[in-house]
Amino acid sequence: MRRLPVYLLIDTSGSMKGEPIASVRVGLETLLSSLRGDPFALESVHLSIITFDRVTTCLLPLTALEDVQLPEITVPDAGPTHTGAALKLLCECVDRDVRRTTATVKGDWKPLLFLMTDGKPSDIQAYNEAIPEVKKRNFATIVACAAGMQAKTEPLKRLTDTVCSLDTLDQAAFTQFFQWVSASIGIGNRSMGATDDITLPPVPEEVNFVC
Numbered sequence: 454m455r456r457l458p459v460y461l462l463i464d465t466s467g468s469m470k471g472e473p474i475a476s477v478r479v480g481l482e483t484l485l486s487s488l489r490g491d492p493f494a495l496e497s498v499h500l501s502i503i504t505f506d507r508v509t510t511c512l513l514p515l516t517a518l519e520d521v522q523l524p525e526i527t528v529p530d531a532g533p534t535h536t537g538a539a540l541k542l543l544c545e546c547v548d549r550d551v552r553r554t555t556a557t558v559k560g561d562w563k564p565l566l567f568l569m570t571d572g573k574p575s576d577i578q579a580y581n582e583a584i585p586e587v588k589k590r591n592f593a594t595i596v597a598c599a600a601g602m603q604a605k606t607e608p609l610k611r612l613t614d615t616v617c618s619l620d621t622l623d624q625a626a627f628t629q630f631f632q633w634v635s636a637s638i639g640i641g642n643r644s645m646g647a648t649d650d651i652t653l654p655p656v657p658e659e660v661n662f663v664c
Contacts, residue, residue, distance in 0.1 A: 457497045458515055458551050458564035459638055462539050464571055466506040467531035468603065473571065473622040474528045480624075480631035481523055487635035488518055494639055495519055497562070501546060505539035507532040515550040534572045536608075537579030540587050547590045563593035567634050568612070570598070571622060573605035584612050594653070596637065598630060599663070606663045615653070616663040630660055
């Protein structure tokens with residue numbers, strides 16, 4: 454069975470402590486519940502979660518949707534946002550986990566990447582160096598979300614043309630965002646093999662596309 458690898462990169466820097474990260478947790482539970490109601494997704498979607506603050510951690514290695522148990526997500530009291538290090542770890546995970554097509558075996562579908570941050574990269578040189586490496590991994594789509602009024606969209610635009618923003622860091626905003634992510638994964642799952650381009654679904658009111 455060909456898999457659809459989906460990578461979620463989540464900012465866990467100090468400013469996410471408290472309600473923001475609790476709201477992300479609710480959003481992730483919504484994402485899982487929605488995807489598990491889709492028989493097509495259950496057949497092929499595999500999820501991985503990478504968090505980043507001062508350190509980067511692969512909290513959830515690439516795991517079949519039906520086997521995913523959401524890990525505990527912790528946030529330090531303060532500290533930088535090492536987005537560049539997170540992208541470097543992402544590339545390592547993709548190289549290790551995603552099965553490539555060979556002369557005799559069809560590999561996995563092109564992976565999907567969803568990145569959420571409420572700030573800007575603290576390791577800007579590492580971030581800029583990681584961007585071309587990420588693009589070499591041939592993701593079917595990359596969506597970056599700038600969450601909250603302090604989030605900067607300019608660095609995200611260097612990573613992808615698909616940048617959205619959330620005005621707030623509350624539960625309603627994150628739930629809407631992760632429901633939209635779920636719908637995007639569902640569309641991507643159904644379109645694999647027919648097209649390399651994924652047409653993303655309409656965004657809910659809480660989510661704004663950045664031009």
